[in-house]
Amino acid sequence: MVGVKDISFDIQPRQTVAVVGESGSGKSVSALSLMRLIEYGGGQIANGALLFDRRDGNGPIDLANATQQTVRSLRGNEIGMIFQEPMTSLNPVFTIGKQLTEGMRLHLGLSRSAAKSKAIELLRQVRIPEPERRLKQYPHELSGGMRQRVVIAMALACEPRLLIADEPTTALDVTIQAEILSLMNRLKLEHNTALLFITHDMAVVAQMADRVVVMFRGEKVEEGTVEEIFENPQHAYTKSLLAAVPKLGEMRGKAAPEPLQLIGDTTQARKPIEITNQSVVLDVSHLVTRFAVKGGLLRNVVARVHAVEDVSFRIRAGETLSLVGESGCGKSTCGRSILRLLDPLEQQGQIFLEGRDVMAFDDNELRAARRDMQMIFQDPFASLNPQMQLFEQVAEPLRNFKIASKSDLRDQVASLFERVELPVSFMQRYPHELSGGQRQRVAIARALALKPKLIIADEAVSALDVSVQAQVLNLLMELQSDLGISMLFISHDMAVVERVSHLVGIMYLGRIVEIGSRAQVFENPQHPYTLALMEAVPIADPRRRKLDKQMNFKPIPSPIHSVSYQAEPSVYNEVEAGHFVLQGVWDGESSMGTGLASGSSVGNAALA
Numbered sequence: 001m002v003g004v005k006d007i008s009f010d011i012q013p014r015q016t017v018a019v020v021g022e023s024g025s026g027k028s029v030s031a032l033s034l035m036r037l038i039e040y041g042g043g044q045i046a047n048g049a050l051l052f053d054r055r056d057g058n059g060p061i062d063l064a065n066a067t068q069q070t071v072r073s074l075r076g077n078e079i080g081m082i083f084q085e086p087m088t089s090l091n092p093v094f095t096i097g098k099q100l101t102e103g104m105r106l107h108l109g110l111s112r113s114a115a116k117s118k119a120i121e122l123l124r125q126v127r128i129p130e131p132e133r134r135l136k137q138y139p140h141e142l143s144g145g146m147r148q149r150v151v152i153a154m155a156l157a158c159e160p161r162l163l164i165a166d167e168p169t170t171a172l173d174v175t176i177q178a179e180i181l182s183l184m185n186r187l188k189l190e191h192n193t194a195l196l197f198i199t200h201d202m203a204v205v206a207q208m209a210d211r212v213v214v215m216f217r218g219e220k221v222e223e224g225t226v227e228e229i230f231e232n233p234q235h236a237y238t239k240s241l242l243a244a245v246p247k248l249g250e251m252r253g254k255a256a257p258e259p260l261q262l263i264g265d266t267t268q269a270r271k272p273i274e275i276t277n278q279s280v281v282l283d284v285s286h287l288v289t290r291f292a293v294k295g296g297l298l299r300n301v302v303a304r305v306h307a308v309e310d311v312s313f314r315i316r317a318g319e320t321l322s323l324v325g326e327s328g329c330g331k332s333t334c335g336r337s338i339l340r341l342l343d344p345l346e347q348q349g350q351i352f353l354e355g356r357d358v359m360a361f362d363d364n365e366l367r368a369a370r371r372d373m374q375m376i377f378q379d380p381f382a383s384l385n386p387q388m389q390l391f392e393q394v395a396e397p398l399r400n401f402k403i404a405s406k407s408d409l410r411d412q413v414a415s416l417f418e419r420v421e422l423p424v425s426f427m428q429r430y431p432h433e434l435s436g437g438q439r440q441r442v443a444i445a446r447a448l449a450l451k452p453k454l455i456i457a458d459e460a461v462s463a464l465d466v467s468v469q470a471q472v473l474n475l476l477m478e479l480q481s482d483l484g485i486s487m488l489f490i491s492h493d494m495a496v497v498e499r500v501s502h503l504v505g506i507m508y509l510g511r512i513v514e515i516g517s518r519a520q521v522f523e524n525p526q527h528p529y530t531l532a533l534m535e536a537v538p539i540a541d542p543r544r545r546k547l548d549k550q551m552n553f554k555p556i557p558s559p560i561h562s563v564s565y566q567a568e569p570s571v572y573n574e575v576e577a578g579h580f581v582l583q584g585v586w587d588g589e590s591s592m593g594t595g596l597a598s599g600s601s602v603g604n605a606a607l608a
Contacts, residue, residue, distance in 0.1 A: 003029040003043060005218050009211075011162070013192040018205045018226070020241065021215035023437025023465045027198045028084060030215075031164045034196070035081055036063060036071045054078060055161050077107040080160035082168040084436045085381050086147035090139040096150055097135030100157065107158050122153040125183055127176055129328075129558045144378045144459070145172050145327020145492075152180060159191050166198045167436070173326045173492035178536040178546065181208055200437070200465030202245045203495070203538040206230060207545050214238050226542040244470035245540050246495040252523060257320060257500050259474040262467075273481050275502065277317035279354075281454055281486040282338070287311045287349035288567075289330075289337045293560055304345060306559045307333040309510035310570040311349075313503070315454070315486045322489040322497040324533065325507030328559070331490045332378065334507070335456040338488070339375055340366060353454065371401050374447040376460040380439035384431040391427035394446045401450060416445040421471050437464045444472060448479065456488045461496065473500060494537045498522050506530045509559055511570055516579035526581045
């Protein structure tokens with residue numbers, strides 16, 4: 001099997017080359033070949049040369065024919081790589097500090113204390129709060145976005161001559177993404193670094209790239225400057241890729257979500273996803289989720305993480321509420337709390353699924369209720385069993401709930417694979433044989449298998465390239481229209497959120513700071529944090545790049561408080577019917593909800 005065929009391009013110092021294309025088109029294979037890591041995955045470099053100009057100035061070296069010892073001395077030192085899936089590129093048995101300092105001590109010869117100091121500074125640069133504490137934690141204790149930032153810090157540690165970034169901002173929200181992109185640009189200019197940027201986010205390409213290489217089915221189909229690719233694409237695939245990009249602002253004036261009209265799509269004009277059923281599927285009232293921070297010899301609780309603080313909202317049948325906010329703000333924790341997938345120190349509030357109290361369910365009732373509420377997880381590799389074929393994993397919920405007979409099972413699973421644009425032949429494969437985007441589509445197929453009433457989609461399309469992302473978004477919206485599925489859509493992509501949402505809630509430090517209809521939040525944002533989010537969104541136009549001075553970067557406060565700390569209730573102003581804004585001042589440093597003025601606390605009746 002040929003993963004990449006006859007690919008040629010070059011990268012100059014202080015230049016960014018973006019490689020774009022569908023999931024499985026060979027983008028990551030090209031990057032792994034440059035690092036000579038493809039051989040560890042069972043592949044080999046059959047032909048061609050990989051010429052790399054080393055830092056010592058002794059001329060270029062052909063990495064394709066270099067010894068593994070030579071390549072090992074370059075990896076993490078002169079060539080850094082940011083991998084696509086942070087959980088699989090971090091060792092779960094070592095602390096963040098151990099993994100972050102290892103490369104610096106090996107390649108730079110730093111002492112233990114010097115490496116620790118530099119590690120703390122790197123974590124600050126990638127905007128991880130409380131870096132000293134994070135060094136002692138393990139990967140599973142961090143959110144997906146924080147893990148990704150740790151991987152970025154590791155890649156930047158030795159100030160490499162070539163930085164290969166494979167979907168580096170996939171798990172990051174727009175404000176942190178903007179700062180990471182700015183950090184990479186500074187590194188590129190200050191240290192003459194060449195940057196190979198692999199991404200499916202065309203807005204990021206427009207913001208970062210000098211040149212663009214478009215790949216399709218293992219081959220390069222087009223290459224040019226970023227302006228040429230965006231303004232005058234020549235290949236049909238490039239044109240379809242750009243047409244599939246959701247653009248912030250294109251839903252202005254539309255009352256309901258609307259599927260994308262793709263090139264080559266023979267479907268009639270797609271209808272808006274209107275709400276016809278007013279019945280409430282999910283009713284969340286004053287939800288609080290806190291976790292313990294343990295310390296001391298006896299591992300007593302010394303502090304609490306206020307992950308979700310006084311959150312209320314309602315979702316009607318066939319309605320989508322999107323939660324947006326920075327990594328670590330509590331979006332994913334809110335979704336997992338609703339499904340009772342967590343074992344927190346403290347949980348308060350009420351969660352009703354079609355009038356049934358989820359918080360009061362025993363184990364059997366909770367298992368039965370999970371047929372009606374499913375979750376699409378953020379990390380597809382971690383949510384799939386590496387030892388099971390994909391057919392078995394998608395068929396498992398159908399078997400567990402006795403939905404399909406043995407004779408119908410294969411046909412139903414095949415139908416699900418086709419609906420998420422995967423070949424039926426993939427049913428016999430294992431997760432490691434698929435790309436990141438393909439694995440995410442398997443996870444989506446599994447969530448759809450039971451035809452649930454509520455889907456909690458946690459960054460469900462963040463790992464997908466734009467053309468497949470558009471198809472999956474259209475699929476989710478069509479299923480929502482046909483079956484009346486309600487969705488809690490958790491995402492950092494503001495353009496996607498604008499496209500799919502009926503309601504939007506902006507989260508910051510565990511609280512919803514602004515909530516209302518899609519039109520109210522996007523066309524009339526009121527909270528300073530919402531305005532900062534909007535300002536940070538990259539635009540899919542290389543002539544409208546964001547400048548550093550436009551960004552409102554501020555340190556992220558910690559959600560950790562002492563055991564004695566008493567959080568104040570959330571108090572909102574209703575700026576217009578159904579549009580609520582949290583009272584209090586956001587300065588990027590103090591916790592939201594402090595110093596609240598008098599006002600009416602928002603109840604579920606107000607958010608209905």
